[in-house]
Amino acid sequence: MNTENAILSKTKSFFAEIGDMTLFAGRFFREVFSPPFEFKELMRQCYNMGNRSLLLVSVTGFILGLVFTLQSRPTLMQFGAQSWMASMVSLSIVREIGPVIIALICAGRIGSGIGAELGSMRVTEQIDAMEVSGTNPFKYLVITRIVATTLMLPLLIIMGDAIALLGSAIVENLKGNVSFLLYFNQVFDALKFSDLLPATVKSVFFGFAIGLVGCYKGYNCAKGTVGVGEASNSAVVYISMLLFIIDFIAVFVTDIFFDI
Amino acid sequence: MNSEKNIKPVLELKNLKKSFGDNHVLKGFNLKLFEGENLVIMGKSGSGKSVMVKCLVGLIQPDSGNITIKNQDITTMGQTELDLLRTEIGFLFQGSALYDSMTVRENLEFPLRRHKDKIENFQGTEFSVKEALENVGLANAIDLMPAELSGGMQRRVAMARALILKPKIIMYDEPTTGLDPITAKEIIQLMRSIQEKYNTSSIIITHDVDCARVISNRMILLVDGTNYAEGTFEELSNSKDEQIQAFFKN
Numbered sequence: 274m275n276t277e278n279a280i281l282s283k284t285k286s287f288f289a290e291i292g293d294m295t296l297f298a299g300r301f302f303r304e305v306f307s308p309p310f311e312f313k314e315l316m317r318q319c320y321n322m323g324n325r326s327l328l329l330v331s332v333t334g335f336i337l338g339l340v341f342t343l344q345s346r347p348t349l350m351q352f353g354a355q356s357w358m359a360s361m362v363s364l365s366i367v368r369e370i371g372p373v374i375i376a377l378i379c380a381g382r383i384g385s386g387i388g389a390e391l392g393s394m395r396v397t398e399q400i401d402a403m404e405v406s407g408t409n410p411f412k413y414l415v416i417t418r419i420v421a422t423t424l425m426l427p428l429l430i431i432m433g434d435a436i437a438l439l440g441s442a443i444v445e446n447l448k449g450n451v452s453f454l455l456y457f458n459q460v461f462d463a464l465k466f467s468d469l470l471p472a473t474v475k476s477v478f479f480g481f482a483i484g485l486v487g488c489y490k491g492y493n494c495a496k497g498t499v500g501v502g503e504a505s506n507s508a509v510v511y512i513s514m515l516l517f518i519i520d521f522i523a524v525f526v527t528d529i530f531f532d533i
Numbered sequence: 534m535n536s537e538k539n540i541k542p543v544l545e546l547k548n549l550k551k552s553f554g555d556n557h558v559l560k561g562f563n564l565k566l567f568e569g570e571n572l573v574i575m576g577k578s579g580s581g582k583s584v585m586v587k588c589l590v591g592l593i594q595p596d597s598g599n600i601t602i603k604n605q606d607i608t609t610m611g612q613t614e615l616d617l618l619r620t621e622i623g624f625l626f627q628g629s630a631l632y633d634s635m636t637v638r639e640n641l642e643f644p645l646r647r648h649k650d651k652i653e654n655f656q657g658t659e660f661s662v663k664e665a666l667e668n669v670g671l672a673n674a675i676d677l678m679p680a681e682l683s684g685g686m687q688r689r690v691a692m693a694r695a696l697i698l699k700p701k702i703i704m705y706d707e708p709t710t711g712l713d714p715i716t717a718k719e720i721i722q723l724m725r726s727i728q729e730k731y732n733t734s735s736i737i738i739t740h741d742v743d744c745a746r747v748i749s750n751r752m753i754l755l756v757d758g759t760n761y762a763e764g765t766f767e768e769l770s771n772s773k774d775e776q777i778q779a780f781f782k783n
């Protein structure tokens with residue numbers, strides 16, 4: 274009986290949270306296009322986010338491409354299909370693995386950071402202080418961050434993809450004596466518009482999800498330092514889940530438009 | 534004192550009620566603040582003093598009651614009007630609430646970003662920031678981060694930030710709590726000098742009897758969510774009522 278009740282109330286609060294988050298997103302869309310615009314703060318956020326994730330995304334991307342290629346080589350060689358390597362790796366990285374892995378990393382890096390930062394601002398009344406000083410904190414803190422993640426994530430993902438392909442090319446160059454020129458020729462032969470566009474659109478949504486959930490959790494943080502930890506932690510959990518849901522939807526939509 | 538009663542108050546609270554779930558914090562609180570006056574509010578910890586001042590500036594939505602500031606009802610006000618009115622109110626938070634990712638300078642510049650025009654004969658951001666810091670005696674802390682300041686210095690920077698737009702109404706939420714007696718005295722002196730310099734009207738929330746004695750023109754005791762007693766420091770401290778006496782016993 275008791276567990277049943279617990280499950281029921283958990284489910285209820287989960288859906289209540291989804292509802293709240295939708296309202297939060299609604300407020301974002303209502304306020305994002307109305308002045309005053311916090312352009313300087315937006316630029317600062319973009320710079321910070323890009324700058325802070327650059328190294329992490331580069332290293333992960335590089336290793337991803339390297340390992341992926343190393344692991345696939347034996348299988349492809351069994352069929353004598355090494356020459357397919359470039360197109361296989363580039364398609365899977367650009368379409369799926371690159372965006373998802375890099376978005377997950379940014380969920381941990383950027384999403385939890387936003388949750389913790391806004392959460393501690395909420396707890397120490399800094400958000401209230403902004404409000405009484407006549408600045409709309411939702412515009413200054415939330416909108417700038419959501420717009421910044423939405424803009425920066427596609428860029429980070431494109432960069433991560435490129436570095437992953439570089440890692441893959443290095444393996445092919447060392448192990449299979451494929452020249453870089455040949456490898457990247459094959460990559461660009463394999464990639465079509467219908468691979469790049471959906472992946473980029475998907476990254477935009479990934480970025481929006483990271484900013485939205487991170488801000489929502491931080492902005493509505495419960496009082497106390499426990500609340501801050503909870504905000505940053507649950508931000509990552511919700512974002513990760515949301516990323517896969519978006520990915521799932523993206524596959525269907527892509528299939529409708531491009532017939533994968 | 535009687536003549537003062539005939540002046541229209543700059544700020545008025547009527548029958549303010551606020552509950553958090555089953556926790557009925559304010560049960561009909563009334564308050565009038567007259568021009569040029571220092572009004573001290575005393576009350577036990579958790580009696581709802583902070584909730585009350587936060588209602589006054591629209592940070593907390595009251596369940597019912599009227600809040601009038603300069604003849605405008607703030608409960609029915611739009612966001613833009615409210616933001617404008619807030620520039621005429623200085624608010625010192627109980628925990629200072631300095632922006633910890635910004636330097637002292639940026640903290641002080643923040644209210645100026647949108648509301649420079651509120652200051653009469655404005656002489657530049659730099660000038661305003663320096664002037665505000667000199668007023669609280671911290672001119673050399675301008676490029677430090679809040680984390681590098683002591684608690685008392687943070688409180689003073691927070692005061693400088695609250696006062697930078699030269700507000701006519703100031704609310705101090707426990708300005709001296711958690712400070713040593715000497716620093717507390719300095720803060721009290723600061724509040725007095727600001728009041729004399731700019732002829733402000735202030736609401737001061739405090740537990741500190743010494744602070745109340747020095748600074749108050751009038752006092753209100755908040756007990757059980759209502760204004761239990763009202764009067765000057767002498768009147769209240771000489772009262773026979775046990776509940777009132779409890780505030781003044783050390």
Ligand SMILES: Nc1ncnc2c1ncn2[C@@H]1O[C@H](COP(=O)(O)OP(=O)(O)OP(=O)(O)O)[C@@H](O)[C@H]1O
Pocket residue numbers: 553556558576577578579580581582583584585627
């Ligand atoms: N945001 C909130 N949500 C729920 N309850 C709250 C909230 N803010 C305050 N309360 C409750 O309201 C009551 C009054 O709190 P308040 O902070 O106003 O006390 P206070 O008089 O300022 O005390 P102190 O002197 O310790 O600062 C407390 O019981 C507190 O639990």
Ligand SMILES: [Mg+2]
Pocket residue numbers: 582583584627706707
């Ligand atoms: Mg308080």
